[in-house]
Every structure is written in structure tokens, then in C-alpha cells.
Amino acid sequence: MIGLILRRLIQLPLILAIIYTATLILAWKVPGNPLENPEGRRPAPEVVAAMKAQYNLDNFWSFYVSYLDSATGVRYLRHELSGESRQQREQALAAGRLPPEQPIFDLGPSLSYREQRVNEIIGSALPVSMALGALAIFFALILGVSAGVIGAMKPNSFADVATLSLSMIGISLPSFVIGAALLLIFPVWLGIGRIPSWGTPLDMILPAFTLSLGFAAYIARLTRMSMIEQLQSDYIRTARAKGVSIRGVVLRHALKNALLPVLSYLGPASALAMTGSFVVERVFAIPGLGQHFVNAVRNKDLFLIIGVVLIFSTFLVLLNLAVDVLYRVVDPRIE
């Protein structure tokens, strides 16, 4: 077990390096100039040239290297060890200035939000997305597992068809429709909740519910499928024969095994939910991370694109690792 965790953690930087390279190549190829306003007056060419030089945007390789340098903390270490940071601090203090702040892992400035650094953006947005995503996955588990179990109890019954159709709707309806409809029904018509929907715990319910529907639908289908399979297996018949109630069989025996595929889906699903959803965040005006995935690409904000992609990848790797560990806990036979 510890070996597995260690192995995966050692792999993580390697995976991130590959993802970083691929993302940067793709983002670099996107047309457009991040330093220009989307509309209005263009800065003079010499100004653009100077800014490009400042951010290393004029050369792919120098950007590639300098980003790695600062994001991995190598630059910080180098400056600390060589005494350069200390010298700068002393000089700033001598001249009556505030000493420059130097984060260890510096993900760079944001090119579209000029007053924010990528570290700050992720720092403020990630907890929001994580909370929302965790709640959404929780909702999805409750909704999806119960719907799946109900369906599996009597395949092709009315209840089964109804839950199946509902989950089909959950998969098919885009969340901007569900989100806007929920906003219209609850805050606007009924006066429950408010817009913008962030600040108090109650505010999280509508967006988390919207976000959960897609996952819930998938979980319902997974649960139903494997539950039907489990209910037909021998050990269930044995359990029934020795007099365990239907309820007991389903909850204590079948469900435990039926949830294995759900568990493997939970890894990527949690990573997806906890790194934010563009649509849900936009509709409910939530200050999460999801909006930056889309907006950063739209604005060709290189630093932010790479920042959010790396965060997402880290989540994906770590949560998959968590799922693998859980697998072993649930089923010791798995190696």
C-alpha cells in the first residue's frame, strides 16, 4: 500500500511535466495576443514588444524554461542561496520601499487580470470549487445510488423506467438550463435563496444540486447495472436462503459489491467536480476555478491556462490514487 502511494507520488511530477509541455504547446499555438485588450485601442507595437520581452512571450523556449524555473521553486531556491533575494530586500528597505514578495512556487502573473497573480487566483478560487464539488458529489452519491438501487430491485418495472428516464434527462440537460431554471423558480418566483449565490452555506445548495445532476445520473446507471448483476449471483441466493430479509441482502451484501464501479468513477468525477464547472459558476455567479478554464483560453492568458490545467491534473492523479487505496480497503483481494 505504502509502496503504491510512494510510486504514484514519484510519478506525479513526471506526469505534470508532460502535461505542462503539451498544454503549453497547444496554448502557444492559439491565435491572438494576450497583451491586447479584446476591444478598443491597441497598444503601440514597441509597448507590446517590451511587454512580450518582460513575460518571455517572444520565445517559446525561454518561456518554457523560465516558467519551469519559477513554478518548481528552483528560482526561489537559487535566489535565496545566492543571497540575491536578501540583497534586493535590503536595498528596497534602504530606499524606503516594501521588500518584494517572492512566493516559493510562483505560477506567474495573470495576463488578463492585471492585478492578480495566478497563485492568488487559484488560492481564492480553489477552496470555493472544492467545497461546491464535494457537496455536489455527495448529492450525486445519495441521488444516484438510491435511484440505482430502486431501479435494480425490479428491473423494467415502472420505478426502474422512471429512474432511468430521469437519469437520462440528468445526463442530457445542460446545466445552464437546469441552473437558470432553478434560479428562476427559487429566488425569482418563490423568493427562496438569492443571486449572487455565494456567501452563506445555504447558497451552496442550488448550485451543488445543479452540478450534481450529471454525476448522479451516471452513478445511477452504474449502480443499477452492477446491482442487477450482484442480485443474480450465488451469494445473494445463499443469503436469502438462510433467511436474510430483502432489505438486509440489498443493503448489507449486494450494495457493498455493487458500489465498486461507482467507486472507480468517483475518482475522476470528484476531480472534475472539485475543480469547478464553468457553466454552474457563471450562472450562479460563484467565484470558483471553473470559469478560469474557459476564460483563460479565451483571453490566451498563458500563465493562468497552465496554472489551472496543472491544478486539475494534480487533483486527477491524487484522487485516482485515493480511489485505488480505497479499492484495496474495500476489497483486499485487489493487488
Add this chain to the structure above:
Amino acid sequence: MFRLLAAFLVIALGIAATLAVSTPAPRADFTIINGGDPTTLDPIVASWLRDIRLMRCLHEGLVRSDVTKDDLPIEPALAERWEISPDARTYTFHLRRTTWSDGTPLRSTDFVYAWLRGTLPDSAADYTSFFFHIAGAKDFFDWRTAALAAFAKQTNTPTSAEKLWQETKTQFRAMVAIQTPDEHTLVVTLTRPAPYFLDICTSIAFVPVCEGVVSRYEVIDPSTARVKWDTGWTRAAPSIGAMRLESWQFKREMRLTKNPAYWDAANVQLNSMAILSIDDPVSQVMSFQTGGVDWVSDVVAPFRAEMVTAKNAFRAEHAASVDAMRQKGLSPVEIDRALPADPRKSTQIFPAFGTFFWNLNCSSHLPDGRVNPLADPRVRRALALAIDKRAVAEGVRRLGESTAGSLIPPGSIRGYTAPAGLPRDPDAARRLLADAGFPNGSNFPTIELLINKEQNTDLVAQAIAKDWERELGITTAIIVRETKVFREQVKNANYITSSASWFGDYPDPTTFLEINRTDDGNNDRRYSSKAFDALLAQAETETNPAARAAILADAERILVEQDLPLIPIFHYVNLNLFNPDRLEGISSNRRSEQQLFRVRMRTEDSPPSRREGAGGRAAAPTRIAPQSSNLSVPASASRGVLAPAPQTPNPTDAPPTALAIVEHRTSPQRSQRTQRKPSASSSSSSSSSSYPSSPSSLRALRALRGKSPSLRVLRVLRGETPSPEAKP
């Protein structure tokens, strides 16, 4: 398995709980949506209208525009008075004896430092060229550019970078004609007489910054010697304007509070202002309808045309009284205020300082080698004459925008009369096209209309293409490109025709005209006319404002009546949402300039708040405000127990709302839903608005807010009984 799920639940709720600790701040006096999150608060970086709008609350320049008047006359701001030398080159400003919000006195050197920031080549400012009106500023810019280049070549130490920066500051004082005879006088000499210099001084780049604080944020790059300012300065620096920055939570909200040190603080009614960050256009409108915000600055919801239609229907229902009031000279907002309450009247349509036009590529060949048929001005004029602009404005846009003959919105710039432009004349268009060698459009290559699909541009393009096909017999093709690709193609003149728009930056015709100057960075049309360039050059040296305006009008006439590098289609409007019964002070001037600190919340005309006190369930406290405020108002205020609110960071500056009334929760809470109903009989009784109208409970909320909760709390605090009108 279930233990695992339980663990997951604990984690999820744990995260949620940590977030829940941060309770939202009480509702600000004035809550607005200003088109997403502010980009920057640095005056020399700002170029977005919406950022500048906020910065007008935090910063003030020597002079400012009086936004309450339609022609925006100049009025004194930080300069109490000023003298202009007879040759109109030297301006002497006498500063007000006032202080920054932290108590530091305002000094003339604060202006020098701010203008140094604006002039430096290091800081890549959009409006650096504005400072070149000051004698010596361009020389200083060139000197610094050369010094930086020289620095980059030699071997450097942090000390030498520091030395260069000190030398730069000395050079600025020596080279640039800005004198500070004393702390309260600023003397500026211009390179040549510029009658619009005061207008330039109103621009946000010219506001002072508190040197003592801001200079601490200088960061000098030891390897390039470039100086920049750590962006943290905008949050730390004191304010000279009517408000000061209290907090800025990225993508959440920004909060401004009244600056008691402001020289005109007596005329500022707002104690606090919150700027919410809501990006989604539909959510913006819904949050206004649920009472979450008081003003939405630019409505871009997909159903906004229906909102305008509903507003027009509302006006039509009261046509007689509207006409009478219009004849009395009342402004549209004043007319709305006099009409009966109705949610539809919150849709406010103001003119904007911008024009939608169609780019026509003027270069002889396209980048792919094709011969450009539009290089011939006759063809361009023919295309312009064939378009039915009215159909675009009234049939496609439906926002009440006026069709455009000129590039500059008529009446938007004091003393400037824009030319009329070309009328619609398909016959003349056909004749011109025949003259150019394409009778009935024969042999004419397919005209491409390049667009991106933002804001119904595709529909506008279809209308224009249809006119060209029908009237001129030519074939067209609409090409839709993703926004970034679109921008690249337009910038490189890799198109035949394209959609375009331009918004003015400063109140001078050149803000619109210079984009057509030969080799201008924004000349996407590759238009080049010696006559036009000569007129712009002539206007630069002309000192008589009237003569100068006439020269510029001649230049614009070349553009819109003769050469047509672009076809003006319509002048934009700005769709606002606010209830004129609730607030006043949003300006409707032609340049969309706002000074939000002038906003006043109206109280006297608001309907009295209604409470469910007399009925059988009187004891039940009603939580009317949906969590937007932690100030809950009980059924009868006298029942409330007063308790101090949670600690605010700065108790002395906290508005009276920092007191909260703790409810008596003795009665069943569930009853509140049924109780809400009776309150529905309040003011805004509407039926036929085309977008969702607000529910009764929210009307009650609005009515309550009209009565200023803070006042009520104070009254209760003093032991007075609640105002009589508060009882049903």
C-alpha cells in the same frame, strides 16, 4: 463501505463549514453590477470604461466633467481655480487644501509623481501619448527609452539600476515643463496651445497618486532597470475621491466606503457601495429583479430587446403624460419617476459614446493576393448607399439605437457638429457601381462579410448582405470566425468587409478620427488619404476651438461622405437597470460617464413598508430579506432586541447598519410563507412585463429598503416608536 461514505460526508461538510464561517457583509447602501470583475484600479493602466467608472469614485483629477449636464462641462475638482496664459500654453492650477483619506495633505508633487508614472516608457500605458502635450514629455520618454536600452547592454548591478531610477526622477523634473512653485500650485506648460487640455486633464490617467505610499511599491528590475509598481499598491493607497476602497475580493465583490476626508464629502450621501462580480448576463438581470442589486450598468442579456419593447409599451400606455412632461423639458429618468410604479420602467436606455460600423478594406490587394474591389472609393460609397440602416437598428437590434451617418455620435462632444453622412439611395449606389465598371453587379467578386458571433452581429451581417445582394446584384458570403481569429484577421487587414465598433476614450473628435490616420495602429481598414491626414495635422496646430472643430468636421466628412473606409451603421445605446423611484444620480449623458458617488437613495417617495403586524399571526417575525442582509426586521420593530453586530474591522467607519436586531423566535417560522401574500398589495402592481416580474415578497423587501433600515434601527435604538406609516 458506509464508513467510507460517512468519512466522505464529514470531509465535504467540513469544507463547507469552513466557508460558512465567512458570513457576508451587510448590504451596502448602493449595490451594483458593473459588468463583471474590475480589471484594474491603476489609473495609468485602466482603459475599460467600466473600470474607469469605479475609479471615478476613488480618484479625482484637477478638473472633472459635470456628468449631470448633457454636454459635460468642466468643473473644478482638486484644482480650486486655474489660470491660462494668453498664449494658451501655460496652465496654472491652484490646488484645494485637502487631504488624502489617510490624512496626508495633498501636495502638488503628488501630481508630478503620478504624471511621471504615466509618462514612463517602462509601464506600458495606453494613454502615455496624452502626456506628450506637456512640453518636454516626449523628450523625456525618448531619453528614458534610450537609457533603458543602454542599460540593457552593460553589465549591471542592482545598485546601478537604483541609480538610474534616481537619475530618471531628476531628469523628469528637469526636462518636463511641470513646475511646483509651492505645495498647492501646479504650473504646466504645453508644447503647443491645446484648447482641449482641460478635457484631457479629466481623463483618469491624470489623477494624482499619494507619492508617500505609492513610491513604497516601486519594484526595480535589477537586470533591466525597468520600474514597475507592485499591484498591491492600488489596495493600499489612500483615496482622494469621494469613496475609498474597503475591500476587493477577486471575483466576489468590491466594497467602497465614504471617504470623510473628501473635499466635497457633504454632498456625498452614500456611505457604502458594493460592486458584485456577476458575469452571466441573465443572472445579472435576475439578481436585479430579486432585489439583490440596485443598478446593472450594461445589460447584455439575450432578451434585452424584449425588455426595451416592454419599456416602450409602458411609455405608450402613458403617452399623454409622457408627452406633456417631455414638453416641460423633463429628462427621461424624471419622466419615469413621475409615472406610476411598474417594474418595466427600471429599463433605462441611455446613449453610449460609441458607434457600430462596417469596416471596408481599402488596400489594393488582400493578403492572399486577390485584387481588392473595394480599393475604389466609388465601390465603397455604393456599398454604403445601399444599406438600409433603419432596418438594422429597428428590425434587428430593436434596442432604440439611432442610425448613424457619422462615426462620432452627434452631440456627444461639446462644440463639435458631426457631418450628416450619406442617406440611403440605392439608385445612386447602382450608378456608382456601374461607373466603377460593374454595371448591375456583373463581374463583381463575392463580397465577404467577416464577423464573430457576438451580440447578434450575425443578424446584422445578414441584413447588410441582403441589401447588397438585392440592391446591387452582387454576391455575398458571411464568414464567422472565433473571436481571437476574427481579431487577428481584422488587425492584419485579412478581410474584405468586417463588423467593427469604436468607443471614444476622451471628449475630443480625434478619439474617433485618428483610427483612420495613415499607419495608425488601429487603422484596420488600411485607409490612407493625404487630405484626411493633412486635416488632422492642421487641427493639431489650430488654437481656435471653433476653427479646430470645423477642420475636424471636414476630416470626418471625407470619411463618411466621400471615401467611406467604414460605413457607420448605428450609435450604441447603453441599457441600464435601476428603479428611478429608488435612486437618483445615474447620469444619462452622451458619453456614458458616471460619477457614482453622486447617487442618492430616495426615501420620501418610496411607498411605506408593509408589515404583517395586525393580523392573527402577528407575533411571527418575518424574515423578509433573503439572506442578502444580516439585518432581519421583526414583525414589529419594538419587539426586537437590539444587540451589537459582530465586530467590524473598523468600528468608527461602520455605518449604523452594523447593529442588528435579534429576532424573537417564539412563533412557528413556517407561517411566513402564508403571511407574505397580504403584502403583495404594495406599490408595484404590474401585469404585462415580458420578463419575470418580482414576487410579492420582494416587493415588500424593496419597500422596506426604501425606508432605510439603518434609520429604523437608530430610531429603535433611541427608544422611539417605529414610524407610524410602518403600520398597515
